[in-house]
Amino acid sequence: MSEYNVINSRAPRLDAPGKATGRAKYVDDMSLPGMLYGAILQSPLAHARILNIDTSRARSLPGVKAVVTAKEAGLVKYGVSPARYDETLYCHEKVRYVGDELAAVAAVDLETAMDALSLIQVDYEELPAVFTVEQAMAEGAPLLHDDYPRNISAEVHQEFGDVEAGFKQSDLIKTTTFVNKRQDAAFLEPHGCLAEFDLFGQLTLHTSTQVPHYVMRTVAMVLGIPVGQVRVVKPYVGGGFGPKCEATPLEMSACLLAKVTGKPVKMNYSREQVFLHSRARHQFIHTITTGVKKDGTLMALTNECHLEGGAYTSFGIATVYYSGSLLGGPYKLPNMKYDGYRVFTNRPACGAQRGHGGVAARAAWEQQLDMIAVDLGLDPVELRLRNIMSTGDVTCNVLDMSSLGMKECVEAVRDGSDWNAKRGKMTKGKGVGIACGFFVSGAGYPIYRSETFHSTVVIKLSEDGGTAQLLTGSAEIGQGSDTTMAMIAAEALGIKLSDVRVTSGDTDLAVDLGAYSSRQTLMTGHATKEAAEDVKRQVIEVLAQELSIPPVDIDFKNGLVVFKNGNVDFSKVRTSYIQEHRGWTDPPSGDLTFKEAARMAFLAKGTIVGTGKYKPGRLGGKYKGAAVGTSPAYGCSAQVVEVTVDMETGKVIIDRMTDAHDCGLAVNITSVEGQMEGSLSMGMGEALFEEVKFDGKGKILNANLGEYKIPTALDMPNVKTIIVESNEPNGPFGAKEVGEGAIMPTIPAILNAVYDATGVWIHELPLTPERVYRAIQQAKK
């Protein structure tokens, strides 16, 4: 039985009725009078100097209203991190990948816009291109960006403790190299946007984005518009998973064309263009060495990683950082060294996809830990339990596990999967594997250097007191954040969930950094709770004064007023309310209601508005107030996967998945389970199917969802989800993330299960039948 009235239960999603009935408006459902359609010209070459762009024929085509290139757009550089503003809206000197943007057209319909693109004449001088880490870093390789020798986009080198000493104390040292492949996030709704300037020069951009706030700032900066005149509104969004975490050339083009034409402009990426834009999972090549004592105690870890990053940096500095830092836990590891290199290549730019730089690193290390367990004759579960961190532990790289239910998660999946009866005991071709993982619950820093609050929330009570209107800039992208915030507000205020209405994803409402880094439950949740408590305080103050009792004697619960010290005569309040509502056929009766109290508060004070805000606290340390650290909290997850491998064909079938995730406190239990299952499905796809393939000239070969295969409902096995609640002190009501932590163990659990089934370790993804078959055959030799 939960101690809470609203949270920690199963609540229907606020966005569900709209989605289920088809009333939900996505950006492509929208249109405005006089709207034009835009299209973007993209490079057919991977690396080339631009000699000339002639747009005259395109401009003359009937129905074309504007053609823009770098000449009209300007050359303001942008990107994700200000330290890597390495892109311009349109290329002006050279193109760096197949798909790089050169120009855009606005026309009366999309067909005319596309025809106009074909009339733009671009003269190129093709340059040699590099497509792999090895090619890009080779001596004499052509440079994509002059400031970055050897095409190293970013590098990170960190050392904690003394790895040399750690290895000297180790009884076993294991080294492996692990490789994944470039991914696409494969959200079902391609990017789309609709831009409009009003008669006063105010821009409104409706866009399928995870981050209205960052899009607003980037659009303002690149197009030279004051931030205060840019409004970004997120409609319903059909998935993001990371690549929609930054402003796109699509959005900026639509805004520029709307400015030039004076008309609304709508633009969409096709599915192929989604692949070309990418900003999805990098390819990672991890070489990891771990030293352990013979009882399995972890002593030291070195991790060298090369990331194939594509033509621009995007989130790459954060990616290469997380590829190392997120191996600091969830095991006690005293010594760690990391060397990471993110490399430019003439391919679409990679960015941050669900789990960011942690996913491949986690896969590499969790597989290696199983190899070590086998070498030491230890059960892989036992190896992990011997090294597991607990609440209050701090990693060698100063990640503070203020709450950590890792042990509980491991034990839950061990027991929930019947591990002891299965591991090493199933028939050939069947096996089980386990892995663990953890992830940040929001990034410690905003993307741009600022002391900004990461989230602000406004709650306004309707004047009749009946509804709490929650206004937030946070982004509901299908993960359920609107419902989560409504539940937090209802709980904190003491009213029913049905009396909360959420308006979100609009930069005019409040500041919120958006849906990335698994931050909204903790960060927006904190701001929401504070705003609700502010409203509650104001209403209680008025009621207390009216009833001549101390405010501390009043509370709200389920929309009713609770008097803590016996009966209170509130007849005057009730009578006043009823008299004001003459003609109503349902006058209140029984306990005094929140609605009556809130109406009274309005009559006394005017509109009741509460505000809340959040930014991460400081860690202290050498400079008081300087160090924020990686994250205010960390979620963690353990998974056991059971597989069947056809030894004759190499085909891997996932039979069963058992997942335990520590989310601190489950605000909406159904949503938590949904996030867990969604993470498993994405991890499964990366493990078994997904790879973006290129030809020798840098062109994507499988830029469609027919050939880039992602799991469907038919591929999903039975999934047992177990929620662990460790009560995070830094989270609102103890809650922390579940958005990305649950993907961390999936790939290695599958790899480890395949080993148990076949006796073969495979260090390269995806586990296609061909790859598994070849590995089995090789092992026989």
Added chain:
Amino acid sequence: MRVTVDGFPEDLPAGLTIADLVDMREADDTTLITEVNHRFIHKKDYSHTVLTDGDQVEFIYAAFGG
């Protein structure tokens, strides 16, 4: 000497090291990546990396999510 720090020019005393600049700016953090002229500087080299006129320094707090 004139050094660009995080994109903005600043007049700094000659002979300043990265360690000195980190102290001056109270910039230290476990997530800090320091670059001089687009080159990564290891933390163990902060105290003997001396800045010169025209250098570009970036203090990047790499835990900015995604």
